[in-house]
Every structure is written in structure tokens, then in C-alpha cells.
Amino acid sequence: MASNATALVALTFLLLLVLLLPLHDALSNPNPPTSSAHDELRLHGFPVGLLPSAVRAYSLNRTSGDFSVDLGGPCQFTLPPDNYLASYSPSVTGTLAEGRIARLDGIRVWAFFKWWSITGIRSDGGDLVFEVGVVSAKYASKNFDETPVCEGRSSSS
């Protein structure tokens, strides 16, 4: 009798464990706020913070490197290094290669009382070099380790 009861308790416990473990996993591992577009950045030597979390869709031609990121609407946030305001168009396009983003279109930064279009980004050791035409500015990559959230937009949009 006693051993039967013990076995029942053990079985119930095991069953609960089996049922609850996946739930626990799901609760402790919420989806990270990054997407496969962010993974692609990482794979090419860039920090994930170059793209906001609001990526709705993206496409990349692995032959040409041509990419297109759909942010589902315009997106603004403050860049960490110098608190410049960055403005992303609903669609950001360019060409992605190892350590190099070229022909970039859709990212502007407000600095020195005007909007500057970022035309290219290079990864140079621990630094990122932002190109605005022939002018460039260098920032430590670690400033861009976190994925920014679009200001004034609900996360569900």
C-alpha cells in the first residue's frame, strides 16, 4: 500500500515536471527583440543596434548583397554616442557585405542643425565608420550593441 502511494506521488510529480518544463522554458526565454535581419548584421560584422527592433520584414540577395528592411513605418530614436536623433524611413535599402554597408538609403541623422543622410557604414576593428558622402565619423561599435526601440510607437505595430 505504502509503496503504491509513493509510486503514485512520484509518477504525478514526474508528469507535472514533464508538463511544466516546456512552459517554464517558454516563460524564461521570451523571444529576443531581434530578428533575422539583426542576425544578418551580426554575421557580417556589425552590431545589432544599427537596426531598430521594429523590423517587420527584410530581404537579402546573397549574390549581390542588396537588402531591403521594412520597418512598418517611420522610426526615430536617439543614438547613444552623442545623443543625435536618428530618423529611419519605413524602408531602408542598401548593399551588405562583410564589414561594409554601401549605397545606403533611408537613414538620416540630425546633427549641426541639419539632417545628414548616412550613405554607408564600415566596420573597422572595434569601430563603426559612418559615411555621409565623402565625410565620415567614427564611433565605437559597443555603442550599438542594443537594439533601439522606435520612440512614440507601440511595440505591437
Ligand SMILES: *[C@@H]1O[C@H](CO)[C@@H](O)[C@H](O)[C@H]1NC(C)=O
Ligand atoms: C540577386 O543578384 C544577382 C546579381 O546582381 C541577380 O542576378 C539576381 O537576379 C538577384 N536575385 C534576385 C532574387 O533578385
